[in-house]
Amino acid sequence: MLIKKPADIRPSEITSKENYLNRRDFIRAGSIAGASLLAGPAVGAIVPDQRRAKLADVARSKFSTIEVPNSYEDITTYNNFYEFGTGKDDPYRNALDFDPRPWSITVDGHAEKTGTFHFEDFIKPFDLEERIYRMRCVEAWSMVIPWVGISLADVVKHYQPTSKARYVAFETLHDPVRMPGQRRRVLDWPYREGLTIAEASNALPILAVGVYGETMPNQNGGPIRLVVPWKYGFKGIKSIVRIHFAEKQPQTSWNMAAAREYGFYANVNPEVDHPRWSQARERRIGAGLFAAKQPTLMFNGYGEQVAHLYDGLDLRKNY
Amino acid sequence: MNTLQKVRFVGKPLVFLLCLAPAALVVGDALEISGRLGANPVEEIQDRFGIWGIRFIMITLAVTPLRRITGWNWLLRFRRMLGLFTFFYVLMHFLNWLILDQGLLMSAIIEDLTLRPFITLGFTALLLLAAMAVTSTNGMRRRLGRRWDKLHYSAYAVGILGVWHYWWQVKKDTSDAWIYAIILAVLLGYRLWWRRRHQKNRGG
Numbered sequence: 001m002l003i004k005k006p007a008d009i010r011p012s013e014i015t016s017k018e019n020y021l022n023r024r025d026f027i028r029a030g031s032i033a034g035a036s037l038l039a040g041p042a043v044g045a046i047v048p049d050q051r052r053a054k055l056a057d058v059a060r061s062k063f064s065t066i067e068v069p070n071s072y073e074d075i076t077t078y079n080n081f082y083e084f085g086t087g088k089d090d091p092y093r094n095a096l097d098f099d100p101r102p103w104s105i106t107v108d109g110h111a112e113k114t115g116t117f118h119f120e121d122f123i124k125p126f127d128l129e130e131r132i133y134r135m136r137c138v139e140a141w142s143m144v145i146p147w148v149g150i151s152l153a154d155v156v157k158h159y160q161p162t163s164k165a166r167y168v169a170f171e172t173l174h175d176p177v178r179m180p181g182q183r184r185r186v187l188d189w190p191y192r193e194g195l196t197i198a199e200a201s202n203a204l205p206i207l208a209v210g211v212y213g214e215t216m217p218n219q220n221g222g223p224i225r226l227v228v229p230w231k232y233g234f235k236g237i238k239s240i241v242r243i244h245f246a247e248k249q250p251q252t253s254w255n256m257a258a259a260r261e262y263g264f265y266a267n268v269n270p271e272v273d274h275p276r277w278s279q280a281r282e283r284r285i286g287a288g289l290f291a292a293k294q295p296t297l298m299f300n301g302y303g304e305q306v307a308h309l310y311d312g313l314d315l316r317k318n319y
Numbered sequence: 320m321n322t323l324q325k326v327r328f329v330g331k332p333l334v335f336l337l338c339l340a341p342a343a344l345v346v347g348d349a350l351e352i353s354g355r356l357g358a359n360p361v362e363e364i365q366d367r368f369g370i371w372g373i374r375f376i377m378i379t380l381a382v383t384p385l386r387r388i389t390g391w392n393w394l395l396r397f398r399r400m401l402g403l404f405t406f407f408y409v410l411m412h413f414l415n416w417l418i419l420d421q422g423l424l425m426s427a428i429i430e431d432l433t434l435r436p437f438i439t440l441g442f443t444a445l446l447l448l449a450a451m452a453v454t455s456t457n458g459m460r461r462r463l464g465r466r467w468d469k470l471h472y473s474a475y476a477v478g479i480l481g482v483w484h485y486w487w488q489v490k491k492d493t494s495d496a497w498i499y500a501i502i503l504a505v506l507l508g509y510r511l512w513w514r515r516r517h518q519k520n521r522g523g
Contacts, residue, residue, distance in 0.1 A: 078358035086492035089357065139490070141359060186492050257491060276435055276488065278427065283420075289349065289360050292422040 045123040045150055045209070047223065049101045052214045055128055055148050063204060063305070064132035069212075070143040070286045076217045078285060080137065081238055082186050083172065083179040084219060094180055095218035100239070103223050109169075109245035112160035119223055123209060125158055126150035130213070131206055131227070136268045136300045138232035138254075140293075142282045147227050148210035153201045161197060161245045168200040169193070169250035170226055171242040179239075187253050193226065193237035194250035194264070196309075204229055204305050207240070230302040232266045263319040267310070268300035272319050326396045334397055338404040341371045342411065361419045368412035373481045375405035377502050380478055384509045399455055402474065406448040409481075413445050437487035444480035447473040475510075478503050 047055060069075075081091040084098075103119035128148055136142045156168065174190035176182040182189045199205065205228045209216050216222035221238025228235050234254050244250070254262035261275055270280045281293035299306050310318075320328070345367055347353030349360065356363040379401040386394040421428050431438045451471055454460070460467050482503050486496040 074358040082491075088359070141362070184494075273434075276437060278430060278435075281427070283359065283361060285358050289356075289419060292424075293420075 045126050045128045047120070047123060047209045047215055050215065051217070055210045055213055055215065058128045058130050058148050058210075058213060061129045061131045064130065064146075065134060065144060065301075067132070067134065067144045069132055069146045072212050074286050075143060075145055075211060076219055079219050080139075080233065081181075081219055081221065083181045083189075083191065083239070085181045086186060090181070091219035098178055098218040098222075100218060100223040103241075105224070105240060106242045107159050107244075108242070110162045110165035110247060111245045112162065114159070123150055123207075123224070126154050128209070129206070131208075131229075133204075133227060133229035134300050135227075135229065135233055135236075136282060136296065138234055138262065138266070138274065138279075140274075140277060140279060140282050140296075141285055142294075142296075143285045146212055147206060147208040148213060149206035149208035149227060151203070152205040152207055152226070153203060155207060155243075156197070156200050159243075159245070164247045165245035166197055167246040167248070167250055168195050168197060169242075169244040169246050170237045170240050171244070172237055173239045173241045188256055190241075191237055191253045192250060192256075193235055193252050194246070195228065195235075197245075198309055199228070199306075202306060202309065204302060230268055230299040230306045232262075232268060234262065235266050265310075265313075265315070265318050267306075267315065267319075268296060269298060269315055269319065270296040271298075272316055322393050326393050330393075330397070331400065334400060338375070338400070341367065342408070361415070364415050365412060365420060368408050368415060369485070372405060372409035372412050373485055373499055375401060375408055376474070376478045376481055377499065377506065379405055380474060380503070380506045384506060384513075387513065403452055403455060405477070406452040409441075409445050409448055413442075437484050440480050440487065441484040444477045444484065447477050447480075475507060478507070 046057075047053075077092045078088050079091040080088070081095070084091040084094040101119075104116050105119060105122045106116045108114045128150065130146060130148050132144060132146045134142060135145050161168075170193045172189075172191035173179065174182065176189075195205070205226065207224050208221075208227045209224050211217065211220060216225065218239075221236070221240075224240050225238040226236050226240065235252075249264060252262075252264055254266075255264055268279075273279050279296055282296045283293050284291065297303075344353055345356075345364055348356045349364070379398060382394050382398045382401065386392060417423065417428065421431070432442055433439070451473065454463060454467060454470060463470070482496065482499050485499065486493055489496055
C-alpha cells in the first residue's frame with residue numbers, strides 16, 4: 001500500500017531570515033510594552049499541539065547572542081537524532097509522521113515533588129523565553145539557534161530536590177514503533193543524559209519547547225528537549241519523558257557507547273581533542289562552501305556564566 | 320566492428336562518461352541545478368567523493384574476478400580507466416579536505432595527517448594511487464617490467480586502507496562500512512581461492 005506522506009513544510013511557509021528578524025524586533029517592542037502594562041506574574045507557558053504553531057508570551061533573554069541565527073531549513077534538516085536514523089537528514093524525513101501527543105513526563109528520584117505530568121501541566125508553572133544560543137556539535141560543526149524554552153533551573157527548583165540529589169538524569173522516549181531508528185541497536189536505548197545538580201541549576205540550560213517562535217519540530221526533539229549551550233550537542237537530549245534526581249552520576253548514552261571519546265561532562269573545549277579529530281575549530285553551518293572554519297571558544301563562549309562550575313576540575317581528564 | 324573496436328569507440332567513451340557522472344552531480348548540486356548539497360556542503364562533497372573513491376576501487380578490483388567467471392576478456396581493457404577514476408575521486412576527496420575543509424591551514428593539515436590515524440590511512444592510500452596513476456601509461460609499464468606488477472598489486476592495499484579509513488571515521492553506525500568490507504573480502508577472497516586452485520592444477 002502506498003501511503004502518501006504530507007509534505008512537512010512548503011518552501012513558501014518557511015519564514016525568511018529577514019522577516020524573522022523584523023518579527024523579532026516587533027515582538028521585542030511588544031513584549032516590553034506588554035511587560036510594563038501588566039507588571040504582574042505571567043500566565044504560564046502554553047504550547048499548542050499543532051505543528052509550527054506560534055508561541056505566545058515569549059520573553060527575551062539577556063543570554064541571547066547577537067549572532068545571526070541559522071535558517072529554519074538548516075536547523076530542521078541537519079540533525080543528529082538517531083531515534084529517527086543515523087543520517088543527517090534522516091530525522092527530517094523519518095520524524096514527519098511522529099505525533100508527540102499525548103506526552104507525559106515523569107519526575108522521580110530524590111525530590112520533594114514527584115509524579116507523572118501531562119506535558120501541558122509540566123510546562124504551565126514556567127515562563128517561555130527565547131534564548132538564541134550557539135550550538136556546537138561534537139562533530140566540529142556549529143549553528144546559532146533561536147530556541148524557545150523554560151529555564152531548567154526553575155524546573156529543578158520547582159520539584160524541590162533533596163540534599164541527596166547530586167545529579168539530574170534525563171531519558172528520551174523509548175518506542176521503536178514511533179521511533180524507527182530504535183529498531184536497530186545503534187545506541188543502548190533509551191537515550192540517556194545527565195547533568196550535575198549545579199549545572200542544572202545554572203541560568204543557561206533550558207528545556208526547549210520551540211524554535212523560531214514556533215512549536216518544536218519533531219526532528220529537533222519535540223515536544224521538549226534539553227539545551228545546554230556550553231556543552232557538545234549530544235548532551236541536549238531530545239523528546240524527554242523522564243527527569244530523575246539521582247545521587248550517583250547517571251549513565252549517559254554516548255559515554256556508554258564510547259567512553260574514551262565522549263565524557264560525562266562534554267564541555268566544549270578547543271584544547272581537548274576528540275581522539276579522532278581536532279576540536280580547535282568548527283564549521284559554522286550556513287556560512288557557505290568557501291567559508292573558513294572558525295576557532296572554537298572555551299565553553300562555547302559561555303565561560304563567564306559557567307567556568308566557575310569546574311573550578312579545581314581537570315578538564316583534560318573530565319572531558 | 321570487432322570487439323576491440325567496439326571497446327575502443329563505443330565502450331570506453333560510454334564508460335568514461337558514466338564514471339564522470341557522480342562528479343558532475345556534485346558540481347550540479349553545488350550550483351543547485353540537479354539538486355542540493357544540504358546544510359553542510361563541504362561535508363557532503365567530502366562524503367560523496369570519498370564514497371565514490373571506495374566504490375571505484377571495488378569496481379576496479381571486480382574486473383579480474385568478473386573476467387575469469389564470464390570469460391569476457393575485453394573487460395580487462397577498462398581496468399586502467401577504472402583505476403584512474405578511483406584515483407580521481409580519492410584525489411577530489413583529498414583536495415576538498417585540503418582546500419574547502421581545512422582552508423589550506425598548514426598546521427591543522429599536518430596535525431591531522433600525523434595525529435589522526437584514519438587520516439594517515441587515507442593519505443597512504445592516496446599516495447599509492449598516485450604512484451599507480453603516474454606509472455599507468457604503456458611506456459611506463461614497459462620500462463618497469465616486473466616491478467610494475469609489484470607496484471600495481473598495491474591496488475589491494477588501497478582497497479583495505481580505503482575501507483579501514485571509512486570504518487574508522489564513522490561515529491557509531493558502521494553498517495555501510497560493513498557492506499564495503501564484505502564486498503572487499505569477497506573480491507580479495509576470490510583471488511586467494513583462484514590462486515590456490517590454479518597452483519594445485521599446475522602441480523597436479
